[in-house]
Amino acid sequence: MNKLIVDAASQSYPIYIDSGLLTQTNLYRNLVQNRGVCIITNETVAPLYGSILKETLAKSGGNLNQIEIFVLPDGEQYKTLATLETIFNHLLQNQFDRNSLLVALGGGVVGDITGFAAACYQRGVDYLxxxxxxxxQVDSSVGGKTAVNHALGKNMIGAFYQPCAVMIDLDVLNTLPDREYASGLAEVIKYGAIRDAEFFCWLEANIDALNRREQSALAYAIERSCQNKAEIVNQDETETGIRALLNYGHTFAHAFEIELQYGTWLHGEAVSAGMVYAAKLSRQLCQLAEDDVERLEDLLLKAHLPTKIDASLNRDHLLHHMALDKKNQSGSRRMILLKRLGDAVVVKDVRESEIRSVF
Amino acid sequence: MNKLIVDAASQSYPIYIDSGLLTQTNLYRNLVQNRGVCIITNETVAPLYGSILKETLAKSGGNLNQIEIFVLPDGEQYKTLATLETIFNHLLQNQFDRNSLLVALGGGVVGDITGFAAACYQRGVDYLxxxxxxxxQVDSSVGGKTAVNHALGKNMIGAFYQPCAVMIDLDVLNTLPDREYASGLAEVIKYGAIRDAEFFCWLEANIDALNRREQSALAYAIERSCQNKAEIVNQDETETGIRALLNYGHTFAHAFEIELQYGTWLHGEAVSAGMVYAAKLSRQLCQLAEDDVERLEDLLLKAHLPTKIDASLNRDHLLHHMALDKKNQSGSRRMILLKRLGDAVVVKDVRESEIRSVF
Known part of the structure; x- marks a missing residue:
């Protein structure tokens, strides 16, 4: 089993990466004893892994009477304050106290909303x-960014709040649909693009193995991604500096997601196209080599990801959405761009006309 | 001007105490420059002090176009997720970015909800x-406890999130209704009861001056209260230990407030009665002297505060509400009780029958 440590300013915690983690009772022993446990999951994941996990937690020493499963509807469109409120209602109706543990079992939406619920419930309870x-696995579960969306912007309401541990079970990827799997590869490729040129080359050489979901390639790609993420979070938990680099491609991506309505594109698909537009902008503003733009685009295409938006998408709307991005400061438009593959930088005062030109 | 420093684990910040602070432009200079500012207040306070503060902030170097006032309805019944959402809507509709400053201008409800909005908006912005x-002034503005209520419990959803400064202007108390003023005295008296016997004696000697709102007595009482609170917060920001002592009387008080419906009693009135019941329980469980119970009750009565609940209030309901208190841990009922005036302790495993006996 691989174990990494995130050593953030507010809290230090382990990331475990292996197959079969959902049934390794000893991993959970110290986490569940003497406290109420509420597993928060969604209607897709619950029938696949809900009972397995609940059984593991009970065998780990948890009190079965205090282990509940709360099931959310599935989809980014439910990552809202309204859904959050249903979680609070459930926790309060069942008298979960301040010593309780929430467990996020699901994808990014479940993780983000459960983490935010944990951050706010009784001013903060532990979550796994x-x-x-x-x-x-490679992105949102690590680093403590929690949030819900707002009609006027993605992740606009949230908190930096670290989990007490992250369990990455490789086996659960067997049930993941192809589009969702490819969407994850977009974030894996991002780590190569922004700070790990060697990993980018490895991905170019191993993309076929990853597409086939070969376990050893997958374990390596996930570990290296989490390692990259942990290194950044350790330096800058609350995104006052270098953590912003993780948003490479995301300013475009969030605008695409809002304009298309959440759910049309998967997040990783939007990030994939966003990274290509950001690379084109980098060519203009940061002298990124044309060859690097093409290598990035090629790798994303090989991973079965979209690299451009439909010509019919309203450019003015996109620019408006981008103006509201959280990375902007006091009216200055900040973007994450590439100097070369493996080397991202924050660029301030990007002009609207420059962004418009890459569309 | 008196200046205290809160030196909490997550952040250090000043508390200023003086008359005329709302118009002292130099105090705000570093806080408002180069950022959007949203003053959040309520319909009662806005006409009294909204324009004055806005003008001061503009003179301090803030950009008048970026200083907005958002007015909430007045009352504890509006301290909800729904009201919080109206704040988020306003901030997003007006493109307030992550660098913005929120200013809580009002009582505890405005402060708690504004602080929580600041904690969550774009994962955290500054607030004053x-x-x-x-x-x-003596309680909720200091120490970073922010929250909204839930139908099933007070302050159940919130965060520990410190302000960047606290400005206590004595002049604003001139417009405070008598009942609200007395309600504040309940928390002042609490500091004496839980950890400052000398201050308790001073309060007994000066209660008439305080009732007359004499400025020098008031300035001293506020400063000493904030000093007590700051000392506790410095040691235990997130209430894992001694900060719980600040909740003396509050477990009863919250139950009274829920059962009476929020708004029937002011918070300080509920705390006043709660402290007396907690004192009676302390006599049983911690050998608090009968004389100390009477001194506490006398002082509260002299401050024009209630010291008991109506006989018609449903005791079973109250006990149920108390069982959901945030201080409880894994089913054990914890209470803050007094060994003597000026010395509070946490008592675990208080039995329901013992609480029932003091009603």
Whole structure:
């Protein structure tokens, strides 16, 4: 089993990566004893892994009477304050106290909303991340960014709140649909693009193995992604500096997601196209080589990901959405761009006309 | 001007105490420059102090176009997720970014909800506390406890999130209704009861001056209260230990407030009665002297505060509400009780029958 440590300013916690983690009772022993446990999952994941996990937690020493499963509807469109409120209602109606443990069993939506519920419930309870999609395993489950969406912007309401542990079970990827799997690869490729050129080359050489979901390639790609993410979070938990680099492609992606309505594109698909537009902008503003733009686009295409938006999408709307991005400061438009593959930078005062030109 | 420093684990910040702070432009200079500012207040306070503060902030170097006032309805019944959402809507519709400053201008409800909005908006923006009631000046504006209520419990959803400064202007108390003023005195008296016997004696000697709102007595009482609170917060920001002592009387008080419906009693009135019941319980469980119970009750009565609940209030309901208190851990009922005036302790495993006997 691989074990990484996230050593953030507010809290230090382990990430475990292996197959079969959902049934390894000893992993959970210290986490569940003497406290109420509420597993929060969704209607897709619950029938696949809900009972297995509940049984493991009971065998780990948890009190079966205090282990509940709360099932959310599945989809980004439910990552809202309204859904959050249903979680609070459930926890209060069942008298979960401040010593309780929430367990996020699902993809990024479940993880983000459960983490935010944990951050706010009785001013903060512990939570455990058990990500069940590749995207959440390599990205959202690590680093403590929690949030819900608002009609006027993605992740606009949330908190930095670290989990007490992250359990990445490789086996759960067997049930992941192809599009969702590819969506996760977009974030894996992002780590190569922004800070790990060697990993980017490895991905170019191993993309076929990853597409076939070969376990050893997958374990390596996930570990290296989490390692990259942990290194960044350790340096900058609350995104006052270098953590912003993780948003490479995301300013475009969030605008695409809002304009298309959440759910049309998967998050990783939007990020994939967003990274290509950001690379084109990088060519203009940061002298990124044309060859690097093409290598990025090629790798994303080989991973079965979209690399451009439909010509019919309203450019003015996209620019408006991008103006509201959280990375902007006091009216200045900030973007994450690439100097070369493996080397991202924050660029301030990007002009609207420059963004418009890459559309 | 008196200046205290709160030196909490997550952040250090000043508390200023003086008359005329709402118009001292130099105090705000570093806080408002180069950022959007949203003053959040309520319909009662806005006409009294909204324009004055806005003008001061503009003179301090803030951009008048970026200083907005958002007015909430007045009352504890509006301290809800629904009201919080109206704040988020306003901030997003007006493109307030992550660098913005929220200013809480009002009592405890405005402070708690604004602080929680600041904790969550774009995963955290700065906020400034300008408390306009005695209760919020000596209690809720200091220490970073933010929250909204839930139908099933007070302050059940919130965060520990410190302000960047607290401005306590004594002049605003001139417009405070008598009942609200007395309600604030309940929390002042609490500091004496739980950890400052000398201050308790001073309060007994000066209660008439305080009732007359004499400025020098008031300035001393507020400063000493904030000093007590700051000392506790410095040691235990997130209430894992001694901070719980601040909740003396509050487990009873919250139950009274829920059962009476929020708003029937002011918070300080509920705390006043709660402290007396907690004192009676302390006599049984911690050998608090009968004389100390009477001194506490006398002082509260002299401050024009209630010391008991109506005989018609349903005791079973009250006990049920108390069982859901945040201080309880894994089913054990914890209470803050007094060994003597000026010395509070946490008592675990208090039995329901013992609480029932003091009603």
């Amino acid at each position: 991340q058990i990500p069940t999609t590749l995207l959440s | 506390q300008i408390p306009t009631t005695l209760l919020s």
